[in-house]
Amino acid sequence: MQCSSSHINLQLQSLKGLGALEFQFGSTTPTHFKNVAAHSDRGPDGSRITDGVFAPEGHDASDTTYAYLLAHSANDPRSALVIDLGALFTVCGDPRNGCHSGPIIQADNDDVYQLDYSTDGVSWNNFGQFPTCCSSGLRTRPLANRSTPYPNVTARYVRVYAFSGGAHFYVSELQLWDTSSTNPISVGKHAVGPRPYVITDGIFCEGCSADHSEITVVLNHLTGPSPALVIDLRDSQGNPRPICGGPSCGATGSGPLIEADNDDDYGFDYSTDGRNWTTYPGTFLHCCSSGERKRSTQGPNFTASYVRVYALKGGDTFAVSELQFWDTSGKLISVNTPTYGPEPLVTNGEFAPEGHSSTDKSYAFILPPCQKDKGGGGTFSSSVCPTASAQTAAFVIDLTATFLISSLVLQADHANEFRIESSNDAQSWALLATFPTVSGSGLTTRTAEVSGQARYVRVYGTAGSGSYSISELQVFTPQAKSACLYADGANAGENLACGYDGQFLTEVVPTAPAPDSNGRLPVSFFLKEAQIIIVCENAIGQHQAFEFQSATNRNCNDNLAVSQAPVTDYCAGFCATGSTPALMSYAQLPDGQFEFDPNNTNPLSISCDGGTIDSKIPGAVHSVVAGVATGVAQGLYNGLLDYHGAPHTLVPFPPNQPPPNPPPVAVCPASFGEPPPPEPSLDNIAGLEGRATKVGKATNSATLRIRGRFTVEDPLALNQAALTVEALLREVGGANELVQGPAAPDLLLPLSLQPRKGSGPDKGHYTTPPGDKPIVHGRVAPVEGPDAESGLMEFSLDVKGATILSPSRCPAALTTSFRLVGAAGEPVWVHGTGIWRCDGAKLETP
Incomplete structure (x- = not known):
């Protein structure tokens, strides 16, 4: 009989002594950075109504350099543009109250617009209405005249939408003041809308025109997900749902259904977290005669929190009027669900072809001029420029958190100069970089190495030919924070970096405050059972397992030597090595990067009560204990690095809120068994x-x-x-x-x-x-x-x-x-x- 292999079955309990560990942190060397501007705003972008710029009075209302087209659905707040003022303000209702000015709008002349306010963005109150006025085009006016002053109100959010009017509803600027300032509090604030709510309103319009704004949402004429529309399919607890792939589910359910322009093909992606997307294998193919037409697709069932739809190929207009999904029980779940998108052009991660026309609004966001002699400035109230040298309004990006900034990439019109500034509060701004004109033509890419930190970044034009177009701004950071914040304890005062992205050289040195005379870490545990099993093969090829040695129910002590080897290739975010990517402030040290020496058995350090123990058991148990201790220490170290926890499940960008408080210092569990795998x-x-x-x-x-x-x-x-x-x-x-x-x-x-x-x-x-x-x-x-x-x-x-x-x-x-x-x-x-x-x-x- 020939014996070919052996293994140990082991049960340990109450492993103690690892609480004495400390970790010392070495240097970090980023090897690649993360663009924190990309996907920072889920859209749709409403920033033109807060850019401070009024179009010339009477200007063409359909010029999207200045104005937004709202869905032609009168007195429907779902079509509103919404401004987040960033904090609660006492908003001036009327200059007769002793403040600078009541609300001012510039919008299409022949429409009445409703203004509402809210403290929480959920419950809304009537502020007043902007009346029709004047001749054609975009016209500036205050709230409707009345004998008594409009009261001042407390608000963080305001929204504006059409109440009644002509054939189209256009809004170009909305400005508000608080009760103590002569400068508008709305300029530069985040604005969103109008949301693409019509794609989940449950209303079909077979054969309707693709550019019917009450029925359809017209996408930028680009294929692929950059101009995608997103719907939120989560249940009431925020969980993903199982979605029917078709052809039928339950009594009434079907596969995914779209109503969209007839001569286009559309696809969709799905996601459980709003960041990582899977392309569905089915396609909504072109069909039928002209106008908006229904068609379905089918494929496997899938699980999703979010779905995004976009054009794959087609005609001159990409337009979607309805998108419907059923769960696997046959229930229609998409009607009246929240909608988002498209993302702002400047932060959607999509570069234009180098040298592409700077006037193509499928790629380029055109900054409107803010100086009167450049075309900006309404007659009722002058436009507000970011600085005295600015020739245009600024485009403001909220990075959602404060980051160290190391470099910038700008794709913009080659013949113009741009200035990029940073701020931590959106009030005080500091220079990050200036970008001069460059040779070439159209939209060109240029880069700058910078040093600073920012929560907000803004870009505006300062000189040039007059066509200030931007297609993409990338803001790179080497790490999310300069150091993790974590609870007081054994590692208080250490500088554990929270890597946003990159590979790092990190030295981790676990040490014991009171090691034994040989510098080893003492531990104790209860050995419930240990069996060494030998597997042998007899003459006819049969395998048999035998118990070679065993021990049970022993109280044991051991001493573990600590390896001093530095840790390399610590990685978080998207890693060049191909490691599994972590997300923002979601850092972990890969397994096997530091360990207790399992071969430190001379002299053999383990001892147990209960008399003589079989000779091979101590060495085997010692190796396992060292492996278990390594896994525990690895987990504790990961817990320090990962103080933010897993990313929030917002779509499709990091949360617009501070990270949660760090958890308390991890506590060693009381008992353990065999070690984890030595490699991930x-x-x-x-x-x-x-x-x-x-x-x-x-x-x-x-x-x-x-x-x-x-x-x-x-x-x-x-x-x-x-x-x-x-x-x-x-x-x-x-x-x-x-x-x-x-x-x-x-x-x-x-x-x-x-x-x-x-x-x-x-x-x-x-x-x-x-x-x-x-x-x-x-x-x-x-x-x-x-x-x-x-x-x-x-x-x-x-x-x-x-x-x-x-x-x-x-x-x-x-x-x-x-x-x-x-x-x-x-x-x-x-x-x-x-x-x-x-x-x-x-x-x-x-």
Whole structure:
């Protein structure tokens, strides 16, 4: 008989001593940066009504350099332009109240416009109406004249929309003042609208004209997602929904349906987080006669929080009038859902072809002139220029947080000079860079290395030929913050950088305040069980497993040597190495980057009570303890780096709010088992699905079921393969396994299981020993049918009587991982991360 391999089954509890760890942080060297301006505004862009510029009185109302066209739906606030003043103001209602001016509008002359105000953007109150006036074109006027003054109001938000009027509704400027200033408080503030609400209003208009503004939304005449329209399909708890791919679902559901211009093809993408998009395999093909026409597509069911639609090819006009989706039960879920888009041209991430015409408004945002002699300036109230040297209005970008700025990229008209400034409060501005004219023609790209920090960035023209066009402005940062902020504790005062993006050289030195005389870290633990298993092969090729040595129920002490090797290739954001990208301030140190030396066994440092212990057990246990300690320290370090937690699920840009407060310093769990994988595992689980019950509600009563498929390259005798569960529901972005043992927070995992009675070479059944809680049952077998020959396996993991903690965020990215160690000794790693949604006390995959 020849013995070919061995492994250890090990259960440890109450590992203590790691609380003495400290981490010292070395330098960071960014290798590439992140454009934090891209996708910073989900749109649609309403900034022209707050750019400070009035068109010349009587100017053509349809000139989109100055004005926005509102949907021709009278007295409908869904078509409003909305301004966020950024804070609560006491807004001047009437100069007769002793303040500078009441609200002023410049809009199409023959329409009445309604002005509302709000403190929260949800509940709205009537401010007043701007009347018709004058002759044709864009005309400036105050609120309708009345005998008593309009009262001052407290507001953060204002909205304006058409109440009645002519054939088209156009608005070019809305200005407001507070009660103490002569300068308008609305200039430079964020404005949005009009939103593309008509695509989810449930109203079809078969054969209607594609440019009918009451029915359709006309997209920029570009193919691809840059001018896309977005709809929010989340349920009332903010969770993604399962969407019907067709041809039918339930009694009345169908696949995706569009009404759009007849001679165009349209596609759509879907997303669970508003950042990472998947292109749906179906296409809405051109069809029928002229005008807006319905058509559907079909394909697989999918899970989505958001869907964005855009043109793939077609005629002279891309226009969408309705987009409808059903869930897999047959319920229509898209009607009256929130809509967004398109993103502003300047921050949509889309460069024009180099040298392209600077007057093509599919690519170029034209900054209107603000000086009277350049065409700007209304007769009622002069336009407001950003500075004395400015020739145009400014385009303002809110980066959503304050970032260090290292470089800028501007694509703009070659014959003009531009100035870019930064601010932390949108009030005081400092120079970042000036861009002179350059040779060439049309829209050209130029760059500048800068140094500064900003929450807001603005760009405006200062000199040139007069056509101040911008197609893209990129703002690059090397990191999200200069240092992480985290709770006081063992690492107080260290400068742990929160990398936004880049690769870093980072030295991590765990040290103990009171190491033993050899400089080692003392730890203690309870050895519940240890078995060394040897696998042998007899003369006829049969494999048998034998217990070689064992130990149970021992209190043990050990000493761990700490490796001083520097850590390299720390990566967050989009990484040139191809590592899995993290998002803003969502940084993790990859596994295996620092460790306790598992080979420090001379002299052998482990000792246990209870008398003599089998000779090979201490060395094997020592190696496992070192690996476990490495994993714990790795998790604690990740927790420090990842103080922001996972990104918020807004669409399609980082949240317009400060990050949440940092969590308290992580606490070492009380017990551990075998070590985690020494290297990060690539996801290789297909069709991962699962369901957990009684999450966060009750102790030792939760259940969990996980299923999926994976592929093995070499045949595996399952009745001779041990199954070790490394993670059941491990939350990405921290060190937490949600599935806990009977004395939470004691960890259940890692958990090693041997094949049970009834297993065979082609099927493996694995169950915890009788009396152990919780009960964990695993099953692995080849799939049935022709795919079995390709090595495709299916598995299930069932847990009963556990405690399952609630994740820190919903939806949650959760990892499942296990390994199979067969007679050949080479482990098969099975690893997958899925998005689980929260539904009360349940967790479910879509």
